[in-house]
Amino acid sequence: MQHIKNLLADMNNKNIKDQLLLLEIYRTLVEKEAFLKTNQLFIKNRILYIEVNNPVLANQLHYKKNIFLKAIIQKYPNIKEIRIIVGTKPDEKQPAEDEHKCRKCGSKLLAKSSRLCSLCICREEERVKQRVRKALLKTPWIQFEEIKATETINPISKRLFMDEKRYEISQLYDIISQCYREIKINKNEKNKSIFIEKVKKYIILKLSVRPEKITSEMVKNHLPSRIHKVYCECE
Numbered sequence: 001m002q003h004i005k006n007l008l009a010d011m012n013n014k015n016i017k018d019q020l021l022l023l024e025i026y027r028t029l030v031e032k033e034a035f036l037k038t039n040q041l042f043i044k045n046r047i048l049y050i051e052v053n054n055p056v057l058a059n060q061l062h063y064k065k066n067i068f069l070k071a072i073i074q075k076y077p078n079i080k081e082i083r084i085i086v087g088t089k090p091d092e093k094q095p096a097e098d099e100h101k102c103r104k105c106g107s108k109l110l111a112k113s114s115r116l117c118s119l120c121i122c123r124e125e126e127r128v129k130q131r132v133r134k135a136l137l138k139t140p141w142i143q144f145e146e147i148k149a150t151e152t153i154n155p156i157s158k159r160l161f162m163d164e165k166r167y168e169i170s171q172l173y174d175i176i177s178q179c180y181r182e183i184k185i186n187k188n189e190k191n192k193s194i195f196i197e198k199v200k201k202y203i204i205l206k207l208s209v210r211p212e213k214i215t216s217e218m219v220k221n222h223l224p225s226r227i228h229k230v231y232c233e234c235e
């Protein structure tokens, strides 16, 4: 229980009782193993920092932050946020082989320079992609700078964002072309409303404009003339 001694040594200035209460609440919230791997808890600028000695644990605790916060603000209403940080005490240097393990799942790394194993990298990227797709579905006019600003944990790269956007645009273009053929060649009237809707979405995505800002000029400039002609007839 070295960490508790450290904690007590650090806080002999004031309110030890208060700090012990914090520790006690924390102890009831985590498993014994996690408790033992916690170096210290401290509050700074209304943020409660939980410092643990290993990244895998930090990641596990990260997903429980909201549960912790709910329990802790009952006694510490001033705390507005919880942050999990990783710190290694000099006397607890991990064995060299740990340095070549994936920080997320702990599996052995083949490339010793990377932080995560290839499977975890794929999973992370897939998660980010899903978020980009959702955002593009909900607000197709969103721009990279805007979506980037909403992300704090897993940063979105511009390349990934543009790839997703290009993919969505190409999918839409396929649907537009299909509808065009149905309307023009097969005289299928049922596709008109879908056609109009997809053309609008295509323009929104392509130019990052909000629906109310679409002009007939934009539509004209960004559609092949044969498709534009049908669009004008449908509207």
Ligand SMILES: [Zn+2]
Pocket: 102, 103, 104, 105, 106, 107, 116, 117, 118, 119, 120, 121
């Ligand atoms: Zn992994």
